[in-house]
Each structure stands twice: as structure tokens, then as C-alpha cells.
Amino acid sequence: MDIAKETTALLERLGVDKAVLAGGSMPSYSPLTGGKVADLSPISAQDAAKAIDAADEAFRQWRNVPAPRRGELVRLLGEELRAAKDDLGRLVSIEAGKIPSEGLGEVQEMIDICDFAVGLSRQLYGLTIASERPGHRMMETWHPLGVVGVISAFNFPVAVWSWNAALALVCGNSVVWKPSEKTPLTALACQAIFARAASRFGDAPQGLLQVLIGDRAIGEVLVDHPKVPLVSATGSTRMGAEVGPRLAKRFARAILELGGNNAGIVCPSADLDMALRAIAFGAMGTAGQRCTTLRRLFVHESVYDDLVPRLRKAYESVSVGNPLETGALVGPLIDAAAYKGMQSALEKAKAAGGEITGGERMETAQDAAFYVRPALVEMPKQVSPVTEETFAPILYVMKYSDFDAAIADHNAVGAGLSSSIFTLDMREAERFLSADGSDCGIANVNIGTSGAEIGGAFGGEKETGGGRESGSDAWKGYMRRATNTVNYSTVLPLAQGVSFDI
Numbered sequence: 001m002d003i004a005k006e007t008t009a010l011l012e013r014l015g016v017d018k019a020v021l022a023g024g025s026m027p028s029y030s031p032l033t034g035g036k037v038a039d040l041s042p043i044s045a046q047d048a049a050k051a052i053d054a055a056d057e058a059f060r061q062w063r064n065v066p067a068p069r070r071g072e073l074v075r076l077l078g079e080e081l082r083a084a085k086d087d088l089g090r091l092v093s094i095e096a097g098k099i100p101s102e103g104l105g106e107v108q109e110m111i112d113i114c115d116f117a118v119g120l121s122r123q124l125y126g127l128t129i130a131s132e133r134p135g136h137r138m139m140e141t142w143h144p145l146g147v148v149g150v151i152s153a154f155n156f157p158v159a160v161w162s163w164n165a166a167l168a169l170v171c172g173n174s175v176v177w178k179p180s181e182k183t184p185l186t187a188l189a190c191q192a193i194f195a196r197a198a199s200r201f202g203d204a205p206q207g208l209l210q211v212l213i214g215d216r217a218i219g220e221v222l223v224d225h226p227k228v229p230l231v232s233a234t235g236s237t238r239m240g241a242e243v244g245p246r247l248a249k250r251f252a253r254a255i256l257e258l259g260g261n262n263a264g265i266v267c268p269s270a271d272l273d274m275a276l277r278a279i280a281f282g283a284m285g286t287a288g289q290r291c292t293t294l295r296r297l298f299v300h301e302s303v304y305d306d307l308v309p310r311l312r313k314a315y316e317s318v319s320v321g322n323p324l325e326t327g328a329l330v331g332p333l334i335d336a337a338a339y340k341g342m343q344s345a346l347e348k349a350k351a352a353g354g355e356i357t358g359g360e361r362m363e364t365a366q367d368a369a370f371y372v373r374p375a376l377v378e379m380p381k382q383v384s385p386v387t388e389e390t391f392a393p394i395l396y397v398m399k400y401s402d403f404d405a406a407i408a409d410h411n412a413v414g415a416g417l418s419s420s421i422f423t424l425d426m427r428e429a430e431r432f433l434s435a436d437g438s439d440c441g442i443a444n445v446n447i448g449t450s451g452a453e454i455g456g457a458f459g460g461e462k463e464t465g466g467g468r469e470s471g472s473d474a475w476k477g478y479m480r481r482a483t484n485t486v487n488y489s490t491v492l493p494l495a496q497g498v499s500f501d502i
């Protein structure tokens with residue numbers, strides 16, 4: 001398979017001009033082979049600022065378009081995504097290394113959020129609130145906010161953009177997107193797909209979606225630009241720790257979706273067959289490179305010797321390889337740095353008494369592709385590196401005897417994204433979901449930590465950043481709220497009984 005040729009052909013089919021793929025100074029690689037697939041031209045800081053100005057102009061028109069009509073644009077985007085699903089899914093596989101069903105699943109997630117946002121475009125409801133004064137009415141209105149900056153990561157190169165863009169657009173905002181440097185091609189494809197939807201829509205303002213191809217300095221232009229009132233950023237906790245304070249300094253909003261160090265608890269009553277499958281997908285799926293990947297597992301001592309050997313077998317036998325050429329379930333790591341990070345975590349785990357199954361690099365013809373066997377590490381207790389997120393397929397397994405202690409250990413890490421309990425005991429399940437249970441933004445019962453549906457709000461607590469994207473009422477983060485009080489009486493009573501007679 002000539003991956004560079006196929007990438008160019010896919011991009012052309014998706015509507016990207018071939019000329020932008022060659023001759024630039026920013027090489028783009030596929031983790032499937034490590035080979036180069038394009039040379040893009042990064043945008044300059046000056047042009048990035050201009051693109052943001054253009055998006056602000058577009059916003060000023062778009063905010064006056066009725067929300068249900070704005071929904072029509074997102075409906076068309078959903079239609080274009082349906083038509084492009086096979087090609088875009090394959091491009092996601094080429095650029096991010098995902099297996100075909102996950103590449104397609106990512107596009108399905110985009111289609112789903114478009115459907116959700118179309119419905120939402122008729123439901124941007126505010127409250128009517130009882131006023132304490134006679135002849136007065138109080139209400140809340142939700143208004144468009146402005147340019148929404150989106151910074152996305154390589155591991156969900158297009159779905160996370162669409163969560164933000166679909167909501168932002170129906171909410172009356174424009175979007176400026178800085179994709180990961182590791183996955184710019186899928187972003188260019190989305191830009192072309194969006195352009196088709198916009199042209200079918202007819203009178204959408206120019207510049208509603210801007211894509212900034214570039215490095216970190218371009219991300220900084222977006223974060224610091226005074227015309228960007230909200231930045232939604234997905235990536236490492238380290239990135240969030242830089243972006244958050246910069247936004248706070250100029251009182252801009254942040255939606256941060258950062259690291260996860262997600263855990264599961266397997267209780268004595270668990271359905272072990274089901275738990276096994278959920279754990280296998282959660283920990284090894286997407287080669288351990290989801291922010292929701294299962295990274296820690298607490299197994300009750302009464303089922304440990306039943307479950308863990310079966311899990312070990314699954315780790316030893318799972319197919320690893322180029323998912324577009326073989327039926328492999330585990331594709332490559334994104335790059336050499338990810339491989340190094342994985343090896344250094346495994347060395348630390350070994351030094352801390354961990355017993356490791358897997359973790360080794362697989363032989364391939366290509367030096368620059370990093371295929372690894374997922375690692376299962378039995379740990380005597382929860383110490384570093386278990387307490388840190390390593391963005392690779394490592395599952396640390398620990399034995400527990402006391403449920404309260406397991407919950408305490410579950411919560412004793414910096415991140416707070418996703419979590420799972422496997423139990424048939426309703427007391428344990430409800431406790432896990434309660435105020436003194438899991439401290440994560442996502443807490444599941446009898447399913448894994450990854451693979452959330454778009455209908456719920458997505459995000460997490462603590463070092464995960466606190467932001468919420470996608471479903472439920474996450475849209476409120478993309479609008480500004482006004483409280484309106486209307487006096488339809490002939491007098492002017494002041495609130496709280498204050499008198500001020502001039």
C-alpha cells in the first residue's frame with residue numbers, strides 16, 4: 001500500500017486542493033508506516049490573527065441569523081459527513097492509526113453531534129423567573145458569544161472538533177480551529193466538507209470556519225487574541241496548565257478537556273465475561289490513546305485469580321499491526337515519543353515491583369512505525385507511575401479487599417475524567433455513583449470507561465480541567481446569558497424594598 005498516494009487521493013476526493021499538500025515546510029506523517037504523506041505550509045502568526053478577525057466579522061452576521069436557520073447549516077454538515085464517512089474514516093485511520101471501525105466510529109460521532117445540534121437549534125431555552133415585584137417579569141436569554149477557538153488533539157482528530165463546532169455554530173458563533181500538528185490532514189478534509197455544506201446553505205457568512213495549520217505558536221495566537229471569548233482545548237494537563245491561566249488573564253472562557261487516569265473497580269459479584277470484554281476494549285482499544293482509556297484496575301481478591309489470568313491471555317493474544325492491512329485490533333502508537341514514554345513508564349513500574357505482560361515493540365518492516373503489544377502490569381500497590389497518565393496501552397492492575405479503600409485509591413490521582421464499576425450489587429453501584437463515590441465527570445456501571453455517547457456532557461474534574469463538551473446542556477458554555485427584568489407596571493418599586501425618592 002502506497003500510503004502517501006492513497007492519502008493524496010482520499011484528500012482530493014474529500015475536496016482538498018492537491019496544491020496545499022506539497023511544497024510546504026511542515027511534514028505530515030502516518031503512524032501506520034511512519035512515512036511522510038504530505039508537506040503542508042503552516043500559516044504565519046500574522047495571517048492567523050487575520051483569520052481570527054475574519055471569523056469575528058462572520059460572527060457579527062451569523063449571530064443575527066435565527067437559531068433554527070443556523071441549525072440548517074449543521075444539518076447540511078451532517079449530510080455531507082454522511083456522504084464522506086468512508087473516506088474520512090479511512091483518512092482518520094491513516095493519520096491517527098485507528099482501526100477501521102474506530103475511524104468510521106469517529107465520523108459517526110460527528111454525524112451524531114450534528115443531529116443533536118440541529119435539534120438543539122430549536123431548544124436554546126432560557127428560564128422565566130418569578131419576580132419579587134408586582135408588574136415585573138424576569139427572564140433569561142441566551143445570546144451568541146463570539147469566535148470560539150478550538151484546539152484539538154491527535155487522538156480524536158475530527159470528532160472533538162465537531163462536538164465544539166456543531167454546538168458553537170447553532171449557538172451563533174464562528175469557529176477557529178487549531179488542529180494537532182500530528183493530524184492536520186483530517187482537519188483540511190473537514191474544512192472542505194464544511195465548505196460544501198456552507199455553499200449548499202447559500203448565504204452563510206464567509207469565514208465562519210477558519211482552520212489554522214501550524215505549531216504551538218499559532219495556538220498561542222488563538223489563546224491570546226482579544227476577539228476570542230472562548231477557547232475549548234483538548235490535550236495534556238501540561239498544555240491546559242499553560243492555556244488556562246493565559247485565558248484567565250484576559251477573562252476569556254476556557255473549556256478544558258485534559259488528561260485522564262481512568263480506573264475501574266471489579267467487585268466480587270461482577271459478570272466477569274462482560275467485565276473482561278469491557279476492560280479489553282477500554283484498555284487496549286485505540287492502542288491506549290483515548291483520554292478515556294482504562295489505565296488502572298482494582299480487582300477484588302475473591303475474583304482476582306479468575307479474571308487476571310484471562311486478561312493476561314487476552315493481552316498475549318490480541319492482534320497488533322497495521323489495521324488497514326490486517327484485521328488487527330490494536331494499531332500503532334502515534335510516534336517515537338509515545339513509545340519512549342511507554343517504555344519509561346514500564347521501567348518505573350518494574351522498579352516499583354510491577355509484573356509486566358507485553359509492552360514490547362513489534363517487529364515491522366518500518367523503523368519509524370511504533371507497534372507495541374499492550375502491557376498489563378500487576379502492581380503491588382498504587383505508586384508512581386500508576387498515579388500518572390501515560391498516553392499508551394498500559395493497564396495497571398491492583399488487588400483490593402476493602403471497598404472503601406478501593407474507592408479512596410480510585411480517587412487518589414490528579415485526573416478525574418472517566419470511571420467504571422463492575423458489580424451486580426446495587427449498593428456498590430449506587431455508592432460508586434454517589435457524592436462520596438467516583439470523583440470523575442463520567443462514572444459508569446458495567447461498561448468501560450471509554451466510548452461515551454454524544455448525548456451526555458463530556459469532560460472531567462480536577463486536573464482534567466472541569467470543562468464540558470458535547471451533549472446535555474454543554475451548549476450553555478458556548479453562549480452568553482443575560483438576565484432581563486421587564487417592568488410593565490406604572491410604578492417603579494425597587495428590589496429588596498429599597499426606597500430612593502428624589
Ligand code: UN1
Pocket residue numbers: 109155156160234289290291292449450451452453
Ligand atoms: C478523547 O479521547 O479525547 O468517550 C475523546 C470516548 C470518545 C471520545 C474520546 N467518545 O472515548
